[in-house]
Amino acid sequence: MPEVIFPGPDGRLEGRYHPQKAKDAPLALILHPHPQFGGTMNNKVVYNLHYAFHRLGFAVLRFNFRGVGRSQGEFDQGIGELSDAAAALDYLQVLNPNARQSWVAGFSFGAWIGMQLLMRRPEISGFVSVAPPANMYDFSFLAPCPSSGLVINGEADRVAPPSDVLKLVDKLKTQRGIEITHDVIPGAGHFFDKQLEEMTGKVERYVQSRTAVEDAS
Template identity: 45%
Template sequence: MYPAGNLYIPVSHGRLEAIYRPRTESAERVALLLHPHPLHGGTMHNKVVFRAARALQEAGFETLRFNFRGVGHSTGEFDDGRGECDDAVAALEYLIFHQPRAREVVIAGFSFGSIVGLKVGCGDPGIHSLIAIGAPARFIDKDLLRECGKPILFIHGAEDDIAPLEPLKNTLETLPLSADQRLVVIEGRPLFRRPFKRADRGNQGFRRSLKVIGMCRNVPHAL
């Protein structure tokens, strides 16, 4: 049976199924998480998205993850990234509406979700920083990144065979990245192939990556 979320976000095409993890009524740090490609099994329950959400929660963030249109109990159908950007904006508006005092807003996406996150986050002045996990180099908009001007953390598995590391490194080297935009490589098996019984080790990699840009300053065990 498909595991259900804990709320539905109203949108123009119906609703988005989501999981919201509030910490307080007046959170200062919030994060929106975006899952992999809907047509290739991507959901908000993806293990990489789950681990990233947990690492961000441990770093003091409230997190919201949701299913794009046509996934799980979300209405609508796949729209080749266009409608999915609209979904991300709607989820972001929901998150900020419920936490209007948030001073740090982060978008974190995995694979397809990372591309959606970059498109939405770079164009929104209210977004503080972006996390792109396993970003497929061939879909990265170089012009968008050149003009983005926001802190961006690229997290990539050294042995990722779906979105290989080298093309991403080559893409980022041509920009080049600014001082607050960087690539952190996690050694070992691809992130999406690590079973949940090794979740703690997977989370250590995420926490170390977040520590690099100061997101884990409130997590004593981040290292």
């Protein structure tokens, strides 16, 4: 898969881009966990999400936030990272001007950034939020949440406790015009060590069902 370097708001950003032959292929941007706790675009969850979307026919980009790997800049408490994500989506859209859909998927810290990007970019039609850290970050900006999506987390997650994720999901489900699907993986911790394949399979089935309906309409 080709390595790419593209311009970000605070210098160059390093990514991995996996295109499709179809010119109208949908797009997926994948966002990694917290940079200060070892999060990179090569995290196993991020890597598996990347290939899950590509198997479904998406042109996919994952990248390192500022200060990670070969990406320039320094950690910016989420503010700069949101700008990085917007720049990455811009880059992906320039490469695929005829894309019929755009999705964002994020894991942990990346889920928080992804949901904020969702609010800024009305062209994003779907999202996957894996283990959103609702206990650490304020998600009240999702008012209203503009798109339907999947929230998936582990039953034994001690980093992002299931009770906090459930409160977030319940709040989102009260909003009209969207549908939030919530899936809990039994026995799984924050990194889905033994349940990675199960988690990825659930994501694939959800995205496949959504895109099939939207392509048919």
